[in-house]
Amino acid sequence: MNTTTRTTFRKTKSGEWVAFGPASIVRPRTSVRVTKRSGQVQTVIIETVGRPFKVDGVDMVYGYIERPSRAPRAAAPVARQRDNRREGKGGICDECDQPRRNLQECRDSSGILGLCCPRCAAGPAYERSFA
Ligand SMILES: [Zn+2]
Numbered sequence: 001m002n003t004t005t006r007t008t009f010r011k012t013k014s015g016e017w018v019a020f021g022p023a024s025i026v027r028p029r030t031s032v033r034v035t036k037r038s039g040q041v042q043t044v045i046i047e048t049v050g051r052p053f054k055v056d057g058v059d060m061v062y063g064y065i066e067r068p069s070r071a072p073r074a075a076a077p078v079a080r081q082r083d084n085r086r087e088g089k090g091g092i093c094d095e096c097d098q099p100r101r102n103l104q105e106c107r108d109s110s111g112i113l114g115l116c117c118p119r120c121a122a123g124p125a126y127e128r129s130f131a
Contacts, residue, residue: 004058007034012062019044019063023052026063094130095120 007021019026019034026032031045046063053060090101094114103115108128120128 004056004060007032007063009034009036010062017065018050019046019065020060021063023049023059023061026061028063032063091115093117093120095128 004022007019007026009017010020011017019032021032021034026046026049028046028048031043033041033043035041044063045066047066048064050062050064089103090099091103092098093100093103093116095108095116096119098117100117102118104118104121105113106116106121106128107113107125108130109126110129110131112130114128114130116128
């Protein structure tokens with residue numbers, strides 16, 4: 001069988017199963033019939049596709065398969081990491097509740113550990129309340 005005329009499953013380096021087939025067939029937001037190694041055909045919905053590359057002169061792509069139950073869990077950690085990188089040590093000050101930079105650990109009057117902006121951290125602990 002010609003590898004460039006049908007769509008098959010491939011496993012990526014990260015262990016994810018993707019649909020591998022011609023770019024003219026494997027397209028975002030479309031359902032695609034994928035032939036398993038056993039010869040069975042399974043219909044999957046393609047969420048996104050990777051960059052096309054030529055195989056025997058045909059544009060082939062990896063199609064990332066939509067898994068509705070898994071998508072929200074996978075998306076959340078990525079978004080958090082991105083926020084952390086962008087904000088650096090910035091964030092919401094536990095005392096004045098404003099977005100601040102250069103947050104530092106400090107305790108409030110009850111000894112609760114929080115993150116304060118330099119202005120709030122400079123004041124005495126008994127004036128702070130994070131609860
Ligand atoms: Zn503050």
